[in-house]
Amino acid sequence: MYKQLTSEQRYTISVLLQNRTKQKEITEAINVSTSTVSSEIRRNSGVRRHYNWETAQANAVQIRRRKPGNRSVDKDVMEEAKRLLVTEQWSPE
Numbered sequence: 062m063y064k065q066l067t068s069e070q071r072y073t074i075s076v077l078l079q080n081r082t083k084q085k086e087i088t089e090a091i092n093v094s095t096s097t098v099s100s101e102i103r104r105n106s107g108v109r110r111h112y113n114w115e116t117a118q119a120n121a122v123q124i125r126r127r128k129p130g131n132r133s134v135d136k137d138v139m140e141e142a143k144r145l146l147v148t149e150q151w152s153p154e
Contacts (some may be wrong), residue, residue, distance in 0.1 A: 065125075066101060074101060075114035104119045106136065 066074075071093045077087045084102070088095045105117035 064095070065121060066091075069115070071101070071114040071117050071121075074098065075112055077114050078102070 073091050073138070074087055077090060080083060082090075084098050088098050091098075101117065102112050105120060106112045107116075
């Protein structure tokens with residue numbers, strides 16, 4: 062199952078990159094796949110190829126807020142849908 066990186070993992074990536082640690086060693090240190098680290102660095106490195114963990118975390122939070130996923134269904138909407146399913150005997154045919 063996919064899980065987003067934590068701020069601690071992003072900070073660790075930043076510190077290890079500053080110490081010129083190889084990506085494979087970074088992946089082992091934070092226990093994620095190599096492609097995850099590679100994508101994270103590519104996505105959140107500026108024009109000068111400098112990775113900033115604070116900017117990366119802020120970007121992740123902003124994206125999470127814009128794309129709330131299935132949790133975005135309002136409770137009132139869900140209750141109305143359930144009521145209609147029962148009272149109108151809707152079925153997924």
